[in-house]
Amino acid sequence: MKELNIGFIGAGLISLAHGLSVKSLINNPFFKDVSITLKKVADIDQSAIERFCNITGTKKTTTNPMDIINDDSINVVYILTPTRYHKEFFLSAAEKGKHIFCEKPLAFSLSDIKEMIKARDKNNILAQVGLVLRFCPIFWYIKRIIEDNKQELGKLLTAIMIDDQEWPIAGSTHVSDWRKDKSAAHAGCLFEHSIHDVDILEYIFGSMKDLFARIRYISPEAQAGLEDLAILNFEFQNGGTGVLTSIWHKIRRDFRHLELYFENGNLILQNYTGLSFKSLKGKIRKRKMTLASSYKEIKKVYIETNNLPNLKTGVDTYSYENFSFIKSIIDETPPYPSLEIGLRAHKIIESAYKSSNTKKLIEL
Ligand SMILES: NC(=O)c1ccc[n+]([C@@H]2O[C@H](COP(=O)([O-])OP(=O)(O)OC[C@H]3O[C@@H](n4cnc5c(N)ncnc54)[C@H](O)[C@@H]3O)[C@@H](O)[C@H]2O)c1
Incomplete structure (x- = not known):
């Protein structure tokens, strides 16, 4: 055994x-x-x-x-x-x-x-990096809608992502001491939190081609060298464009918002669960697999399609992530996401700091 x-x-x-x-x-x-x-x-x-x-x-x-x-x-x-x-x-x-x-x-x-x-x-x-959004049913589902409706949607015009979170150092949503210490955390909202966002944007749309960034250190806490605002403007290899805004503020919130605009449709996600999807031609709504209207239904499709156990842990996304890691150890297959996927997300973030410092567009 x-x-x-x-x-x-x-x-x-x-x-x-x-x-x-x-x-x-x-x-x-x-x-x-x-x-x-x-x-x-x-x-x-x-x-x-x-x-x-x-x-x-x-x-x-x-x-x-x-x-x-x-x-x-x-x-x-x-x-x-x-x-x-x-x-x-x-x-x-x-x-x-x-x-x-x-x-x-x-x-x-x-x-x-x-x-x-x-x-x-x-x-x-074998080693896996904790880029957990790759196990979030909603992002998997968005990627699938886009792939299954490529013709109807047409080209991606732009992807707008906003990640705003209460400073995770005091407050109410996430309390930690080390995130206000540059020697322990290295950097702020972009590095510590939005590493997930740059990764999930490439997961959905493929590689970014280049980016231009503005990174700011606004609140007293940010003066330690921990950015509390980062705005990345980028273009994907597929020609689509996008903007990622990453914020740490003092409001009690931990929110991700994604708006995708295509030639013939749009898709809007409010904080992981509220997904709305429209096609100008009205064809997409008729497709059976795109009719999941609530997170519960999307989770069901995700579990069935990916042959996952229905783990009742209250931390769904982490459960799928750990299932995948442990399965790959048992099967002796390379875990996903790999360290190379992690390295790529870090490369985008490093390039964003470089762009902001030099005020130049960076090829990725
Ligand atoms: N993937 C995600 O969704 C996600 C979410 C939160 C945090 N994280 C990452 O997980 C890591 C931990 O974050 P957290 O939110 O759990 O922080 P945390 O402050 O809640 O917990 C960190 C723990 O590590 C302990 N610790 C500190 N130095 C140690 C040492 N040298 N040896 C052993 N233990 C030590 C602390 O006492 C503390 O209990 C960070 O890298 C963070 O970026 C990932």
């Missing part, structure tokens, strides 16, 4: 989402003849460990993250700490031959990520 003994490094907010979804995969009939255990969790903060264990039922704990890496019985490591530590834990765990799930952002620089890719290949391990 195959054994997956999983160790978590970091027991904060995102660890809870991964912990709950990994737990739901233990004894799941989708995985036959496999023993999956969430064996041990490490965090430097004992109170975070206690909260994590109370919610997930994990028994073994440590305040030394190297205990996870040096534990020979653990063969899968999740890296869920502030971004500053990702690379060092990744390289140590890879050296020990452990498979790795690493949260986004992967690291502070493109050269650090390339080192992580080399370590993955040298040690023959």
Whole structure:
């Protein structure tokens, strides 16, 4: 029988989402003849460990993250700490031959990520990056509508994405200390949050060709070098254009808004669930698969089409992400999204900073 003994490094907010979804995969009939255990969790903060264990039922704990890496019985490591530590834990765990799930952002620089890719290949391990929107049923569904209705929709004119979130350092939606510390977080809303947006835009429309960016440091918190406004204006290889606006503000909100305009139709998504879809010719609405009107229906189509278990964890998207990672470890197939996909998202973001600093259009 195959054994997956999983160790978590970091027991904060995102660890809870991964912990709950990994737990739901233990004894799941989708995985036959496999023993999956969430064996041990490490965090430097004992109170975070206690909260994590109370919610997930994990028994073994440590305040030394190297205990996870040096534990020979653990063969899968999740890296869920502030971004500053990702690379060092990744390289140590890879050296020990452990498979790795690493949260986004992967690291502070493109050269650090390339080192992580080399370590993955040298040690023959499997690794996945936490670009979780690729497992969000609604974005999968949008991509499918566009592909299935290519003729009727015509060319993409423009994609407008807005990602606005309360500063995740105090407030009410997400509290963390390290995101106001440049040495721990590296940068602000574009790097820390909208890395998901640039990735999902390429997932839907293919590669971007070039971009021009304006990045601003407006509020007192941003003066530490953490941008609170980034506006990216780009063109895809397919000729379509787009704008991504990424904001951290003081309003209690965590919102993603996407408007897509084609020659003959438009598609508008309000914060993950409210999707409206119109074709000037009126043909698209008649198609059976495009009639899903609520998130519940879209989720049903997503699960059925992708042969996923219906996991009732309350953290749907993370459950599909973890299912995919664990399945690829069991099947010994390359996990998706790969570190290379992560590197590409980082490249777009690095190019945006460069464009803003030089006031020049950057070819990607
Ligand atoms: N994919 C997503 O949707 C998503 C969402 C949120 C966060 N993230 C990413 O996950 C990572 C963690 O974010 P979070 O929101 O859970 O932060 P968090 O502050 O809630 O939790 C981080 C935890 O790491 C612990 N920690 C700090 N230094 C450590 C060390 N050296 N060793 C072990 N533990 C240490 C902290 O005590 C804390 O409990 C970040 O890289 C973040 O960008 C991803």
